Each structure stands twice: as structure tokens, then as C-alpha cells.
Amino acid sequence: MHIVHLLSGLTAIAFPALVAAAPASSDLSPRQSDACEFDSATAPNCWGEYSLDTNWYEEAPDTGVIREYWFEVVNKTLAPDGVERMTLSINGSIPGPTIEGDWGDTFVIHVKNSMENNGTSIHWHGIRQLNSSEQDGVASITQCPVAPGDSMTYRFRATQYGSTWYHSHFSLQAWNGVFGGVIIHGPASAPYNEDKGIIALSDWFHRTTDQLYATASSGAPPTAQNGLINGLNVYDEGGSRFETNFESGKSYRLRLVNTAIDTMFRFGIDNHTLTVIASDLVPIVPYETDMVNVAIGQRYDVIVKADQEPGNYWMRAIPQITCTTNEMTLNIKGIVTYDDLAVEEPVTEAWPYDDSCEDELTSNLVPHLSLDVGAATSETVMDVTLDIVGGFFKWKLNDNTFLSDWGEPTLEKVLTPGAVFTEQENIINLNETNTWTYLVVESQLGLAHPVHLHGHDFFVLAQEPMATFSDDSPLNLSNPPRRDVAMLPAFGYLAIAFTNDNPGVWLAHCHIGWHTSQGFALQLVERNSEIGDITDLDSLQDTCAKWNDYQDTNNVEQEDSGV
Incomplete structure (x- = not known):
């Protein structure tokens, strides 16, 4: 059981007045120029001097616009599904406020830790943090946790665009409520009339993740009591459904984000076809489907046309029971209503589907901007295994369980002469510049894992269930899918590639929260000699002090992997 823990009980606690999150500029209209004027319905691929065809790995706008937000992380009793429990949240809501801006804007987010007995950090999931590794927000990797009463300001430029999320990267705090959406406006690969924003899909427990960690680490993963759509659902006689309205004939962009700790969701709207236009932060060639499988940490942007008879329709987030359990498997639902009709309980039926914990077909996830993969300069193959140490599960990569130190982050150690690194820090050193690195993660266990890499999009070279990787295994090097989370199949392997184009310290890990805490992680130290020139060591050390x-002072003991 974690020593750093939530307050127990359900007594409401008084907090100081919160500053509502707000951008520094209220103008979120897309950038315009004579070169190419964006219009989501008629010119979705345009974006001023840039467009959907811009290679954002090599160039991106710098608008000079600052989007500034104030976050306060607090303990608060909430009841997202009608059942009260102690939560941790940003500005007192779950999800926290969505931050929003344009491609090329700079985000400045001030984070105050007003919790009573937890550190915190905020990770901007999928944001490359080009030349800004110290802004990645990972406790024990790029920073020390922000202590109670302390504050930290994150600053980064959006060199990508699309839909993503932020979440705490301290222990299991994210899944007690410390998360929210991120929208970066930019061009799109298909037209639409209106943007409905983030649709956050979450599993939900009526006990805190800290209370459940011992169970998750010594037996079967705990069963979630519920799931939430944008922080809402019903349970027994309490709670309420997420609702949204469509106008007949219009098309709507939905930005799907899986924020769960241990659940792959299959998302769909009864009777409506989804046109998928982006996976993670990468625009793709559009394809149509009835439902889409969204793994933990993944995002899909979809367009839905209001082309059915006016009425009420179920929006569904269905946990895939092949790899998870939930008390409300078929009752995690929202309501889509047409033309401002009265909201009523829909009677529509779900699309037929096969329960699966596999990603969408790679043949469907074709990036709009075609890029090929070069020959590997560095290749690492890692076997995933599971061990039991002292009665608790420990995940291993090549027989090594990841362990880092909250009080001595890797970024600080890299910049400290004579610092000693341990085998358990699982470091891969990448000192070449702009060469190709291949990583292969292989598992002969019957459980799929969502693998997330910080600091990069990666190219999915192969994703094979029921197979063993070898030198002869075929790899797709011709415009393969690019994203930042992909499933490692059960009894199989995942092969990915990326270029060494981003100096810094970067975490890679399974995005099942229990597994991260149990040591399923590694880190990259990339272009070590350049890191000092782009890091504010004084600020990093001040947070650590x-x-x-x-x-x-409080005898805090770290009992998990540190991330």
C-alpha cells in the first residue's frame, strides 16, 4: 500500500477559492492568411502558410500567441456517477478543464499543488516537447514531484495539432481524477461543420487507486464499478448521462480520448457511421467504421453526420472484456439528441461487434503525410515477463523491473558530473543525431499492453499476435502508421521506430496504470551532450529541493516504480 495516499473518508473539505482556467487570449479562431484560409466545412486542409501537407517534424508555425492557464490540484469529495468518494482533481472537477489553442501557439500552465499529502506532476500526453524535455512532467524522470504548497509552471510550443490529454504522472494519481483534455486546432483530413470537442472515456472505481493498489499487485486487477463519458454516468439510482445535441444534416467532429487505468473501450453511436480522420496526433486518410477500438492513452478524431431520423440515440463506450472487467460493461452510455428534442431514454440497439483488445487495423491507419522509415542504426529487443517478489507482481523488461527515484530525477542526474545510474533505471542511450532507432517489445504472456513513448511519435513497423520476433520478421517501412500509443499483442510483439531528433530524457511504458507502477517501463537518454543547453537546471533543482x-520532513516512502 502506498505511503503517499489520499485522505480517507467522505467528509467534505473546504478549499481556497479556485482560479478558473482561462486562455490568455479568447481568440481561438484558426490562423488565416492569403495563402490558405481554413474552413472546417470547405477547406479543412488549409492553415495559413501551412497545411495538412506540412511535415510538422521539420517545420511548424510559431504564432507568438500565449495560451495561459491556472491549475490547482486539490482533494475533493465528488460523485461523478452519483456515488461519493474522495478524489484528486484539477480546479475541483473531473475531468479538469480542457486547454485549447492553435497549431504553433505557446502554452503556459501554472500548476499549484494544494493537496494535503501528495506530490504531483502534469504530463502533456503525446506532446513531443521538441527541445523541451524538462516540460514533459514526469516525476523522477524530468522533474521531482511538486511538493504540497509548491507551484510549477510548464511552458511549451504546440508543434503538432489535434486531440490529446494531460494527466498526473505521479504514482496512480491520474486515475483519482487528475486529468483533462487538450485541443490544438489545425487542418483536418476531412470536412465537418462543428467541433464537439473532447469525449473523455474513463473507467471509474468507488475506492481510490491507492486503496486498490495492493489488490492489483497481488491478484487479479480490481473490477471497475463504472465508466464515465466526460466525467458522467449513472450507477444504481444516482448520477446522470453525458448528453449532446445534433442538428439534422450537419456533421460533427468528436475527439475521443481513452483516459482509463485498465480498460480498452469500443466507441460508437447507434445507427451512425464514424469517419476516422486522426489517430493520436497524426491526421490519417479517412476511413469509415461502425465502432472504433480506443486503447488506453490513445485518441481518435471521428466525424459523425446527423443523417438519421430525429430522435435520441445511445452513445456507447463498451469495455472490452477480453482484457478488463467492469460492473457496467453495457451501461456506459451517453445520449445524442437531434434538433433540441426532449431528451429521453433511447431505445436504439448497439452495432454488432467482436470483443477484442486489438488496435484498429494498421491498413486503416494510413498517415495523410506519407513518410518512410530508414535503416536502423540502433535496435533493441526487449522481452516482457512477470515475476512475484514478496507476494507482489513486478513487471520486467529483459529481467529488469524499472525503478527510479522521485527525489533524484534522471534529467538532473544526466547533468550532474559523476552521477551513478543503476540497472533498474532501464536506460537506453541514444547518442547519434537524426538516425533511426528500432525498439521491439515481445511478450509470451496472454495479456495485451498499450505501449506509450514520450518525446516522439513512432512508426508502427509490426504488430503481431501469437508470434515470436526474429531477424526475418517482416517490417513495414513504407508509410506505416505513426502514433504515440500502440498495443503490444498478447503472445506476440510490437516493433516501432523513430528518429533521434529530440534531445532529452524520455520515458516509455505500458499505459495500464497498475503495470507502470509495477515496473513496466524504460527510459531513453537521447543526445546527452545537447541536453544541458536546453535545460533550466536551477529551476529543476529548486523543485527538487x-x-x-x-x-x-514527512517520512514519505516511495513504494512504486517512481513513475
């Missing part, structure tokens, strides 16, 4: 003082 405050954390270490708090940790020592």
Missing part, C-alpha cells in the same frame, strides 16, 4: 525537504 522543496520536494526532498517535504519528503524528509
Whole structure:
């Protein structure tokens, strides 16, 4: 059981007045120029001097616009599905506020830790953090945790565009409520009339993740009591459904985000076809489907046309029971209503589907911008295994369980002469510049894992269930899917590639929260000699000094992997 824990009980606690999150500029209209004027319905591929065809790995706008937000992380009793429990949240809501801006804008987010006995950090999931590794927000990797009463300001430029999310990267805090959406406006690969924004899909427990960690680490993963759509659902006689309205004949963009700790969701709207236009932060050649499988941490942007008879229709997020359990498997639903009709309980039926914990077909996930993969300069093959140590599960990569130190982050150690790194820090050093690295993760266990890489999009070279990787295994090097989370299949392997184009320290890990805490992770130290020139070491060490003082004064003991 974690020593750093939530307050127990359901007594409401009074907090100081919260500052509502708000952008520094209220103008979120797309950038315009004579070169190419964006219009989502008639010119979705345009974006001023840039467009859908721009290679954003090599060039991106710099608008000079600052989008500034204020976050306060607090303990608060909430009841997202009608059942009260103690939560951790940003500005008192679950999800936290969506941050929003344009491609090329700079985000400045001030984070104050007002919790009573937790550190925190905020990770901007999928954001490459080009030349800004220290802004990645990973406790024990790029920073020390922000101590209670302390604050930290994150600053980064959006060199990508699309839909993603932020979440705490301290222990299991994200899944007690510390998460929210991110929208970066930019061009799109298909037209639409209106943007409905983030649709956050979450599993939900009526006990805290800290209370459940011992169970998750010594037996079967705990069964979630519920799932939420944008922080809402019903349970027994309580709670309420997420609702949204369509106008007949219009088309709508929905930005799907799986924020769960241990659930792959299959998403769909009864009777409506989805046109998928992006996977993670990568625009793709559009394809149509009835439902889409969204793995933990993944995002899909879909367009839905309101082309059915006016009425009420179920929006469904269905946990895939091949790899998870949930008390409300078929009752995690929202309501789509047409033309401002009265909201009523729909009577529509779900699309037929096969329960599966596999990604969408790679043949469907064709990036709009075609890029090929070069020959590998570095290749690492890692076997995933599971061990039991002292009665608790420990995940291993090549027989090594990941362990880092909250009080001595890797980024600081890299910049400290004579620092000693341990085998358990699972470091891969990448010192070449702009060469290709291949990583292969292989597992002969009957469980699929969503693998997430920080600091990069990666190219999915192969994703094979029931197979063993070898030198003869075929790899797709011709415009393969690019994303930042992909499923490692059960009894199989995942092969990915990326270029060494982003100096810094980057985490790679399974995005099942239990598994991350149990040691399923590694880290990359990329282009070590350049890291010092892009890092504010004084600021990093100031956060660490405050954390270490708090940790020592309160006898805080780290009992998980550190990430």
C-alpha cells in the first residue's frame, strides 16, 4: 500500500477559492492568411502558410500567441456517477478543464499543488516537447514531484495539432481524477461543420487507486464499478448521462480520448457511421467504421453526420472484456439528441461487434503525410515477463523491473558530473543525431499492453499476435502508421521506430496504470551532450529541493516504480 495516499473518508473539505482556467487570449479562431484560409466545412486542409501537407517534424508555425492557464490540484469529495468518494482533481472537477489553442501557439500552465499529502506532476500526453524535455512532467524522470504548497509552471510550443490529454504522472494519481483534455486546432483530413470537442472515456472505481493498489499487485486487477463519458454516468439510482445535441444534416467532429487505468473501450453511436480522420496526433486518410477500438492513452478524431431520423440515440463506450472487467460493461452510455428534442431514454440497439483488445487495423491507419522509415542504426529487443517478489507482481523488461527515484530525477542526474545510474533505471542511450532507432517489445504472456513513448511519435513497423520476433520478421517501412500509443499483442510483439531528433530524457511504458507502477517501463537518454543547453537546471533543482525537504520532513516512502 502506498505511503503517499489520499485522505480517507467522505467528509467534505473546504478549499481556497479556485482560479478558473482561462486562455490568455479568447481568440481561438484558426490562423488565416492569403495563402490558405481554413474552413472546417470547405477547406479543412488549409492553415495559413501551412497545411495538412506540412511535415510538422521539420517545420511548424510559431504564432507568438500565449495560451495561459491556472491549475490547482486539490482533494475533493465528488460523485461523478452519483456515488461519493474522495478524489484528486484539477480546479475541483473531473475531468479538469480542457486547454485549447492553435497549431504553433505557446502554452503556459501554472500548476499549484494544494493537496494535503501528495506530490504531483502534469504530463502533456503525446506532446513531443521538441527541445523541451524538462516540460514533459514526469516525476523522477524530468522533474521531482511538486511538493504540497509548491507551484510549477510548464511552458511549451504546440508543434503538432489535434486531440490529446494531460494527466498526473505521479504514482496512480491520474486515475483519482487528475486529468483533462487538450485541443490544438489545425487542418483536418476531412470536412465537418462543428467541433464537439473532447469525449473523455474513463473507467471509474468507488475506492481510490491507492486503496486498490495492493489488490492489483497481488491478484487479479480490481473490477471497475463504472465508466464515465466526460466525467458522467449513472450507477444504481444516482448520477446522470453525458448528453449532446445534433442538428439534422450537419456533421460533427468528436475527439475521443481513452483516459482509463485498465480498460480498452469500443466507441460508437447507434445507427451512425464514424469517419476516422486522426489517430493520436497524426491526421490519417479517412476511413469509415461502425465502432472504433480506443486503447488506453490513445485518441481518435471521428466525424459523425446527423443523417438519421430525429430522435435520441445511445452513445456507447463498451469495455472490452477480453482484457478488463467492469460492473457496467453495457451501461456506459451517453445520449445524442437531434434538433433540441426532449431528451429521453433511447431505445436504439448497439452495432454488432467482436470483443477484442486489438488496435484498429494498421491498413486503416494510413498517415495523410506519407513518410518512410530508414535503416536502423540502433535496435533493441526487449522481452516482457512477470515475476512475484514478496507476494507482489513486478513487471520486467529483459529481467529488469524499472525503478527510479522521485527525489533524484534522471534529467538532473544526466547533468550532474559523476552521477551513478543503476540497472533498474532501464536506460537506453541514444547518442547519434537524426538516425533511426528500432525498439521491439515481445511478450509470451496472454495479456495485451498499450505501449506509450514520450518525446516522439513512432512508426508502427509490426504488430503481431501469437508470434515470436526474429531477424526475418517482416517490417513495414513504407508509410506505416505513426502514433504515440500502440498495443503490444498478447503472445506476440510490437516493433516501432523513430528518429533521434529530440534531445532529452524520455520515458516509455505500458499505459495500464497498475503495470507502470509495477515496473513496466524504460527510459531513453537521447543526445546527452545537447541536453544541458536546453535545460533550466536551477529551476529543476529548486523543485527538487522543496520536494526532498517535504519528503524528509514527512517520512514519505516511495513504494512504486517512481513513475
